[in-house]
Amino acid sequence: TQLLEQSPQFLSIQEGENLTVYCNSSSVFSSLQWYRQEPGEGPVLLVTVVTGGEVKKLKRLTFQFGDARKDSSLHITAAQPGDTGLYLCAGAKYSSASKIIFGSGTRLSIRP
Amino acid sequence: DAGVTQSPTHLIKTRGQQVTLRCSPKSGHDTVSWYQQALGQGPQFIFQYYEEEERQRGNFPDRFSGHQFPNYSSELNVNALLLGDSALYLCASSLGDRITYGYTFGSGTRLTVV
Numbered sequence: 001t002q003l004l005e006q007s008p009q010f011l012s013i014q015e016g017e018n019l020t021v022y023c024n025s026s027s028v029f030s031s032l033q034w035y036r037q038e039p040g041e042g043p044v045l046l047v048t049v050v051t052g053g054e055v056k057k058l059k060r061l062t063f064q065f066g067d068a069r070k071d072s073s074l075h076i077t078a079a080q081p082g083d084t085g086l087y088l089c090a091g092a093k094y095s096s097a098s099k100i101i102f103g104s105g106t107r108l109s110i111r112p
Numbered sequence: 113d114a115g116v117t118q119s120p121t122h123l124i125k126t127r128g129q130q131v132t133l134r135c136s137p138k139s140g141h142d143t144v145s146w147y148q149q150a151l152g153q154g155p156q157f158i159f160q161y162y163e164e165e166e167r168q169r170g171n172f173p174d175r176f177s178g179h180q181f182p183n184y185s186s187e188l189n190v191n192a193l194l195l196g197d198s199a200l201y202l203c204a205s206s207l208g209d210r211i212t213y214g215y216t217f218g219s220g221t222r223l224t225v226v
Contacts, residue, residue, distance in 0.1 A: 006154075031212040042116070042202050042217030043155070050212060088154055092212045099145065099168045100204075100215060102154035 003027055004089055004103035012109040013079060021074045021106045023089035030092050032065055032072045033100070037086040079110045114139060116218035118203050124224045125193050131223060133188040137205030138216045143167075144186040145215065146178060147202040155202055161186050162208055190223075198225045 007022045023032070031050040035043035047056050049065035049072065056063045060083075062075040072089055090102045117136040125131050137144050143162045147155035157170035161180035175191045184205075190197055200222050204215035 004154075031214075033214040035214075035217075040219070040222075042204075042219050043215075045214040045216070048212070048214050090214075094212075098211050099157050099160055099170070100211065101157065102147075104154045105152075107152075 003101050004091055006087075006089055006103040006106050008106060009104065010107050010109075012111065014111050015080060016078055019076050019079055019108070021076075021087055021108070023072045023074075023103055025070050025091065027091075027093070028069050030069075030094050030098070032069070033090045033092075034063055034072070034074055035088045035090060037088060037105075043086075043088055079108075081110045081112050084108060084110050116203055116205050116216050118201075118218035118221050120221060121219065122222045122224075124226060127193055127195060127225055129193050130189065130191045131193060133190075133201050133203075133221045133223070135186045135188070135203030135205075135218060137184050137186070137203075141205035141207050141216065142184050143206045143208045143211070144180060144184065145204045145206070146186070146188045147204065148172075148197075149200040149202055149220070151199075158188070193225045195225050198223060 005024050033048045034046045037043040047063045052067045052069045054065045060077045064073050087106045090100045092098045092100050119134045145160040146158040149155040159169040160167045164180045177189045180186045200220045202220045203218045
């Protein structure tokens with residue numbers, strides 16, 4: 001059973017467009033992270049959100065944690081080819097001594 | 113400051129064989145978690161080691177076992193390899209009580225079982 005559902009699974013858009021990726025669960029998480037993974041590499045942590053309703057910005061990327069701490073979104077403004085990759089959301093149930101569960105990922109392709 | 117180091121980077125094994133993968137955590141980290149990532153999928157949690165003990169385990173058979181050494185490095189062992197064990201195996205490190213702030217991952221070991 002996949003606790004974290006990501007949508008869409010695949011997304012191919014033109015450079016300069018905006019996009020949003022969603023991460024949903026029926027479970028409450030202590031924190032939620034977003035990672036980006038390039039082919040042949042391990043995931044790289046982009047951001048962690050820990051408070052319900054929290055919004056964090058990383059240049060053109062905006063991350064939001066749902067009020068109930070069950071869902072999150074990643075919005076990219078003016079996408080660039082360098083944004084191409086596999087975006088993974090991951091959640092920790094507890095603040096310590098907890099495993100992190102990953103979603104199945106959104107594969108993003110930005111066309112020049 | 114070295115990040116997470118995994119070895120080997122690639123490995124080809126035959127069905128029924130045994131394999132050992134190695135991981136050195138990021139300096140200052142004491143917790144190591146192992147994940148299996150099939151092609152096109154998100155990473156699946158195998159187990160986590162802290163203070164040389166297996167602290168948590170995912171839904172993987174007993175063929176998957178591990179160890180953590182006093183210097184916090186870790187090994188993942190898989191016995192009686194099956195074709196379905198072919199995957200990217202990722203090691204992630206963190207500081208014990210700060211799991212909530214995410215992991216630092218290595219580049220992984222690509223295991224192919226033929």
